[in-house]
Amino acid sequence: MSTLVTTGVPSAQDIAGVTPPEERRARGPYATIECFQPIPCDPCHHSCRFGAIQEFEDINDIPKMDWSKCTGCALCVAACPGLAIFVVDETYSETECLIAMPYEFVPLPEKGQPVKLTDRAGIVVADGIVQRVVAGRKPAGTPVVWVSAPKRLATVVRGFILRKEG
Amino acid sequence: METGRSSCKTRIEDHPILDFPARKEVTFTWEGQELRGYEGEPIAAALHAAGIKVLHTSHKSKRPRGFFCAIGNCSSCLVVVNGVPNVRACTEKLREGMRVQRQEGTGPAPRSRE
Amino acid sequence: MAVRTTELVIIGAGPAGICAALEAASHGVKTTLVDRGEELGGQLIKQTHKFFGWHKKSAGTRGVLIAKKLAEEVLNNENITLLNSTEALGYYDDGTLLVETPRGIDRVLGDRLIVATGASERMLLFPGNDLPGVYGAGAVQTLMNVHGVRPGDSVLMIGSGNIGLIVSYQLLQAGVRVAAVVEAMPTIGGYAVHASKIRRLGVPIMTRHTIKEAYGKEQVEGAVIWELDENWNGIPGTEKDLEVDVVCLAIGLTPLAELLWQCGAEMAYIPELGGFVPLYDETMETTRKGVFVAGDVAGIEEASTAMAAGRMAGLSAARSLGKVSDLDYSRLRNEIAGELEGLRSGPASAKILSGIAKMRAMLQSVKEAAAVSEAEPANQPANQPADQPANRPAKQAASEPAKEGDLAEAGARDSEAQGNNGSKSEEAVGA
Numbered sequence: 001m002s003t004l005v006t007t008g009v010p011s012a013q014d015i016a017g018v019t020p021p022e023e024r025r026a027r028g029p030y031a032t033i034e035c036f037q038p039i040p041c042d043p044c045h046h047s048c049r050f051g052a053i054q055e056f057e058d059i060n061d062i063p064k065m066d067w068s069k070c071t072g073c074a075l076c077v078a079a080c081p082g083l084a085i086f087v088v089d090e091t092y093s094e095t096e097c098l099i100a101m102p103y104e105f106v107p108l109p110e111k112g113q114p115v116k117l118t119d120r121a122g123i124v125v126a127d128g129i130v131q132r133v134v135a136g137r138k139p140a141g142t143p144v145v146w147v148s149a150p151k152r153l154a155t156v157v158r159g160f161i162l163r164k165e166g
Numbered sequence: 167m168e169t170g171r172s173s174c175k176t177r178i179e180d181h182p183i184l185d186f187p188a189r190k191e192v193t194f195t196w197e198g199q200e201l202r203g204y205e206g207e208p209i210a211a212a213l214h215a216a217g218i219k220v221l222h223t224s225h226k227s228k229r230p231r232g233f234f235c236a237i238g239n240c241s242s243c244l245v246v247v248n249g250v251p252n253v254r255a256c257t258e259k260l261r262e263g264m265r266v267q268r269q270e271g272t273g274p275a276p277r278s279r280e
Numbered sequence: 281m282a283v284r285t286t287e288l289v290i291i292g293a294g295p296a297g298i299c300a301a302l303e304a305a306s307h308g309v310k311t312t313l314v315d316r317g318e319e320l321g322g323q324l325i326k327q328t329h330k331f332f333g334w335h336k337k338s339a340g341t342r343g344v345l346i347a348k349k350l351a352e353e354v355l356n357n358e359n360i361t362l363l364n365s366t367e368a369l370g371y372y373d374d375g376t377l378l379v380e381t382p383r384g385i386d387r388v389l390g391d392r393l394i395v396a397t398g399a400s401e402r403m404l405l406f407p408g409n410d411l412p413g414v415y416g417a418g419a420v421q422t423l424m425n426v427h428g429v430r431p432g433d434s435v436l437m438i439g440s441g442n443i444g445l446i447v448s449y450q451l452l453q454a455g456v457r458v459a460a461v462v463e464a465m466p467t468i469g470g471y472a473v474h475a476s477k478i479r480r481l482g483v484p485i486m487t488r489h490t491i492k493e494a495y496g497k498e499q500v501e502g503a504v505i506w507e508l509d510e511n512w513n514g515i516p517g518t519e520k521d522l523e524v525d526v527v528c529l530a531i532g533l534t535p536l537a538e539l540l541w542q543c544g545a546e547m548a549y550i551p552e553l554g555g556f557v558p559l560y561d562e563t564m565e566t567t568r569k570g571v572f573v574a575g576d577v578a579g580i581e582e583a584s585t586a587m588a589a590g591r592m593a594g595l596s597a598a599r600s601l602g603k604v605s606d607l608d609y610s611r612l613r614n615e616i617a618g619e620l621e622g623l624r625s626g627p628a629s630a631k632i633l634s635g636i637a638k639m640r641a642m643l644q645s646v647k648e649a650a651a652v653s654e655a656e657p658a659n660q661p662a663n664q665p666a667d668q669p670a671n672r673p674a675k676q677a678a679s680e681p682a683k684e685g686d687l688a689e690a691g692a693r694d695s696e697a698q699g700n701n702g703s704k705s706e707e708a709v710g711a
Contacts (some may be wrong), residue, residue, distance in 0.1 A: 005467040008475030008485045016619035037472045040584070041332035043340035059334060081330035081340050082473030102452060104182045114438045122482025139183045140345060142330070159480040170421050178428045183328040186428035197641065211427040219412035219499045230498045232412025236419030239400045239536075240317065242410075256419075 003037055009120045019155055020067040029072020029089035029098070033063045034080060034158075047079030058144040074100040075095050078134070078142045089155050098131060103145040108133055109162055118159040126150050128160060176215045192262040203260045210236065210243050210255035213266070221245050221255050225271045244269045251275075282386045284360065286312040288597050289377050289390035291368045291539065294322020295583045296575025296590035297396035298350045304385040304394075305359035307603040312388055314379055316367040320354055321347025324583060328420040328453065329446055332471075333623065343583065344425075363388075363580060368397075371543040375570075392570050392597040396590060396624030397643070399533035399554065399576035404438060407493040409527075413500025417530035424454045427462045432526035436503045437461040438491055442470035442582070444530030448478045451528075462489040462505050471628070494527045503527050504516055512605055522583065535577045544568055549641045553579030553637025559643040562617075563596035564589060566644060572597055581632055588619045627662055651668045 004010045007062040018032050019025070033044065045053045045063065052069035053076060074087040077100050078101070087100035109130045117128040132146035132166060149157045176187060189204040203212025210221065221243045222231040233243035238257040248265050249254040251273025257265070257275045260262060290297045293315035301313045319325055327343020329416040338346050354360050355647040362601050369378040371386070378390040401416035403409065413432065415423075417439075417556055420431045435456055437448050440463035448458045458478070466487055468475045475485055490503040507518035534555035541547060545558045557579050558566045565572050574593035595612050598604050604612070624633055 001467070003471050004476070008468060008472065010472075010476065034476065035473055037628075039332055039473070039628065040623045041339060042627055045337045046335040047340075058625060069427035079340055081332050083472070084473045085478050106180045106182045116638050118480065118482065120476065120480055122480055126490075139185070139342060141329075143182075149433050154401045176430045178424060178430060181428075183423060184344070185430070207427050211423060211429050214423060214431070216431045221412070224410070228411055229410055232415075232499065233419060234414065235401060235416050236401075236422040249357065252665050256422075 002036075003055060007121075009033060010036060010140050013051075015155060018065075020065070024067045025088075025090050025154075028091050029087050030067050031065065031072065031074070031076055032068050032155075033065060033076075033080075033085050035063055035080070035084045038062055039082075041081060043079050043081060044076045044085060047076045049073070049075065050066075050082045058079055072153075074134070074144055077102055077144045079138055081148055085144070086158060088154050090151060092148060095151055097151045098146055098148055099154070099157055100144050100146045101159065105140070107162075108135055108143055109145060109160075110142045115160040115162055117147065117157045118161060119156050120158045122159060124161070125156060126153055128157070130160075152164065171278065176217065192260060194260060194262070194264040194266060196258065196266050197268060200228055202257070206259050208236075208256050209243050209247070209253075209260050209264070212256065212260045217219050220268065222269045223271060244273065249274070281384070283389060283523070284312060284361075284386060285389045286310050287390060287601055288312070288392045288394065288594075289314065289388050290396060290594075291315075291377070292322065292392040292398055292575065292577075293320045293362070293364070294353070294396060294398050294575060294586065295324055295346070295350070295575075296398075296586040296593070297322070297394065297579070298354055299587040299590030300394045300396060300572075300574050300594035300597070301358065301360050302350070302353055303591040304598045304603075305594075305600035307595075307597045307608075309359060309594075309601055309603055310459035311360045311554035312363060312390065313354065313460075314363045314366050314368055314377070314388070316365065318365050318366065319347075320351035320362070323418065323421075326418070326425040327446075327583070328425055328450055331584060333680060337584070337619075338587075346583075362375060366635065368539060371539055371571075372465045373544075391601060392572065393543075394564075394572045394574060394590075394593045394597055395558075395566075395577055396573070396575045396586075396593070397535075397536045397577045399580055401529065401534045402532045402534055404491070404529055406491050407501070408495050408503075411494055411496055411500050412498070413496065413525055414494055414527045414529065415502075417443050417528050419448055420526070420528050421450060424456075425450060427567060430454055431528070431531050432500075433457060434522075434524045435524055435526040435528050436505070436524045437528045437624050438528060439488070439490050439532070440468045440470055440475065440485055441530060441532065442474055443533075444528075445470040445474035447528060447530060448483055448486060449474070450482075451484070452478065452481055455539050458483045458526050460487045460489075460505065462491060463487045464490045464508055490514070491527065500525050500527055533580045535580065537577050537590075540566065540571075540573065540577070543571060545571055546643075546646055548639060550579070550635045550639050550642075552631045553639065557639060558645060559639055561640075561643060563599075564593035565596060565600075567643070572599070577634060579635055585620060585623050585632075588616055592620070623677065687698070 002011045006033045040059045042056045050069045052066050054064040072087045078084045083102040089098040092098040113130045116124045119125050128147040128149045134144040136143045192205045201216050219232045220230040231242050233256045234240045236256045243255040244252050245255045246267040246269050287310040290313045301311050306313050324343045324347035329431040333339035366379050366381045371377050398623045423429045435458050437444050494503045506514040540558045547556045548564050560566045572593040
């Protein structure tokens with residue numbers, strides 16, 4: 001039984017299945033869809049302008065990525081009702097990667113703001129900096145926040161907090 | 167009557183999805199004490215925002231009761247309003263000058279209308 | 281007492297009732313929509329999250345915005361008369377629906393009735409469950425998302441179904457701490473994406489755990505949780521004391537079906553559908569002819585299926601009033617049935633489907649029994665008139681009384697097992 005259904009945190013195996021191969025990761029930003037259960041939902045496919053999220057045969061299909069088409073634009077990050085899509089750019093710099101995450105909280109951070117980066121269990125794993133904020137249109141939209149993180153944590157960091165660890 | 171937002175921290179001022187427009191503030195009393203709330207909101211919401219959760223005591227064992235369902239299903243939130251008992255605080259709208267009291271058990275027998 | 285005549289009366293202006301009204305009205309049916317609330321949309325008005333489903337339907341749209349759109353469509357529809365702030369009191373044999381409006385009691389006479397009254401929240405047994413501060417998940421949503429009032433500072437969520445997970449997320453959005461989500465079952469009840477969303481924000485989800493007690497002098501000041509063994513008994517020594525001022529119950533819903541009982545529709549206890557539900561056929565018609573159902577009152581599901589089922593009920597009512605051509609009817613019926621089938625085709629819907637199958641089997645046997653009594657009226661003189669077999673159904677189809685059933689279900693279903701219990705997560709709620 002995956003830890004996903006006992007704790008809400010996907011297992012390493014779950015994650016491996018939605019992470020592109022090394023050579024693709026080295027080539028530029030990519031979306032990773034952390035949606036592991038068949039649920040009746042298809043907006044991600046329709047949000048992609050490049051055909052990278054393949055068409056659904058059945059509404060319950062798990063999204064399938066064609067990473068050769070993905071540009072890392074992050075439109076899907078804001079579109080996913082489950083807030084389960086992230087864009088990761090491991091080519092951002094020598095030591096850092098860039099991660100785009102949905103963020104439906106107030107206040108929205110500002111560019112340049114330091115944050116504490118958290119993993120999939122909400123545990124602080126490193127420091128990061130907000131590099132870009134795409135505020136969605138309230139109330140319909142979902143803001144997307146891009147943070148820089150240590151490159152080694154590209155597949156680990158999936159959240160951030162504004163408040164200092166206390 | 168002033169229009170504005172209460173400064174109480176139980177009121178949500180800033181929300182990522184929702185906007186709570188400014189509403190007209192009114193004065194009412196709870197157990198004789200003067201409180202302020204927004205006109206038209208449920209009495210229970212105004213009381214909760216003022217930190218008051220105990221609205222009623224049970225018939226037999228006199229245990230404190232608050233609201234449970236907040237939509238008029240469960241009758242856990244009965245209060246006395248302007249002398250009238252068995253008013254559901256979760257659905258009854260707040261009005262200027264309302265006299266609201268905690269209901270003990272069945273509450274008092276209703277008097278003639280004031 | 282005013283008397284209002286109409287072709288179709290619908291009770292409940294939530295997603296099911298509104299979609300039923302819009303569908304029926306689109307075929308020219310004069311429809312009266314009754315709701316006890318002032319605002320249209322039922323529980324949608326407190327749903328801030330984006331819905332799943334089809335992109336071409338409402339998927340990706342927040343519940344509050346779906347409610348707004350549906351309300352506008354109702355208000356702009358000439359065939360729909362809205363009676364809001366109006367409570368339905370009873371449905372009589374002559375087809376009278378008695379309602380209490382803000383101005384007094386009126387009679388509504390409709391040729392057809394759709395009951396879309398939704399559901400109410402289940403209670404859970406534990407010491408202190410009556411303390412102020414123990415709130416239903418819907419109450420918490422109403423307070424914070426409709427009225428803009430935080431329910432407290434720190435919440436213990438009981439139940440990890442979609443409601444428990446979604447309301448936990450909404451609490452975090454409102455700036456309220458969620459100390460933990462406990463779930464008696466060994467696995468999380470709701471969708472993993474909802475669970476992962478709050479886990480990332482540091483909320484522990486503890487499967488195989490439940491609440492032992494809530495305590496406080498006049499209101500909740502704390503709660504004790506503990507781990508459950510395989511027989512659902514708490515394990516002494518595993519207790520954890522949580523400093524919370526709200527215990528939020530999200531252990532499930534049960535159909536709000538009093539009007540259906542009262543009007544004599546055949547009911548059955550089907551745990552998979554949430555408790556006592558009416559027996560109804562593919563057209564959503566109950567055993568009382570001309571009375572249809574849709575939404576949670578027909579079995580607990582979620583808003584997307586409620587909307588589709590509402591359309592089906594509206595279409596069927598319109599059809600039975602002779603307002604829909606054969607061609608249109610079969611096209612629309614297939615379209616809606618296909619939508620429902622799609623929404624229910626995932627593994628999460630297995631329970632619903634088995635409940636519906638059970639209910640249909642019961643309906644079949646009720647119909648067969650009625651047919652037998654119709655065929656042999658002389659043998660059963662005490663039976664109902666043969667020409668209206670559905671009008672006076674037997675009162676009790678189920679073997680189990682409602683309350684016992686509910687408690688058994690609630691006891692078996694509320695929380696979860698094994699999570700990372702709390703450790704470092706308290707600080708992680710952003711902002």
